[in-house]
Amino acid sequence: MITRFITEVNTRFNPFSMRSRATRLFLSYLPPNARATGVQINMTLLPRASAEPSTLSVKFKDGKELKLDGETLGIKGIIEEVDRHSRALQKQADLADG
């Protein structure tokens, strides 16, 4: 997963729900030095009884905010969506550098 262009990750999930699985796994896909390189990661854990859906929103360097529904996308779908935008940014960055 391309994480260079991510500036902020906001998650909110109930760990006791099977459907929050993809959201939780997304957090484990961020690199070890994510916080050191300026990515802001906010997590909110919901209590066990809450039936709120888990939410995940990712902000990029160009200001775009992706709101992803982990319950339907799955972890592969989330990564695909994030990478789709990251690749466009990567292309722009490469053109600007070159």
Place this chain on the structure above:
Amino acid sequence: MPPRLTCSARSSIGRALQRTTASSTRIPVLVAQGTAGVTSRQYATTGSPVPLAGLRLPDDYIPPTQPPSARRPEQRKAQLLRAYTAMLRSTPLILFFQHNNLTAVEWAAVRRELRAALAEVPPPVAGPDGVVPADISSSIELQVLRTRMFSVACKIVDYFKAEDQVHKSNAYTHDLSKTAYETIKGATVDESSTYGQISPLIIGPVAAVTFPSVSPAHLAAVLKVLAPSPPTFPAPTRRKSPGYHDPIAQSGFHKLILVGGRIENKAFDNDGVKWVGGIEGGLEGLRAQLVYLLQSAGLGLTAALEGHSKGLWLALEGRRTQLEEEANGGKKESDAASETSA
């Protein structure tokens, strides 16, 4: 065409031959049959020269088709499963943390700070019977779980009861047995059961802090370090433990998320775990509160029951002294006495 060898060499040989502890020969003695010098084909049923009782496998015989595992014992799956079931049966309090890509130095820093925080917990005081409970701070450990094995172990602990299998002809009732496998295979997982609630937690990278006994003081110390929440469980101050505010340790703590716990075979979420950690004085404290409650209730009851008789006695006593004062010479002493008794 049926296979020439109906079962594995090991089992057939093992069934045919009796093992004795006194065996010293390294080679299977089956070979000794050939020493009879008979050139024609010879079957075991036609009276072999060596009696069957004399044929035995050495105790350390290793079948060539099943060589010993090359993995280190603690990493073998069988051993891992046994270790997890034993841990689940003997550990009343487990906290589950999701760990997101911690580096080795961060793990070292996290463990160091955990150890330091646990060392500051005061040692347990002697109970009313003079027995000092064991100090558990050195046995509280943070370990990374193999989630799939741990999940299976949870299922075995919850659904497989060895006592129920005793009457069956299959005598194997350990956790690695086929009986255990079939039990958990056929079990229907209920959402409200402990396994049903724990299993969503054990997804992705999960580490566990295991406590050998339920001790809210130690739990509070661990929560203060690994999952601080300011009003009740504040993080250690910068002055008191500078190592905690070390950048490496801090980045390690940021990556650990407390997802839940398993206390006395029940699943607890964050708030539940914090509630257990907030019990003042532990189990003894709870007991003391109960005793106080019962005692104060008893005191109130006795006071209420005593009140009437005390009032009666006071009234009569007052009346007696009054009569005595009236008589003043002892003239109506007997009357006063009779009145009092009435």
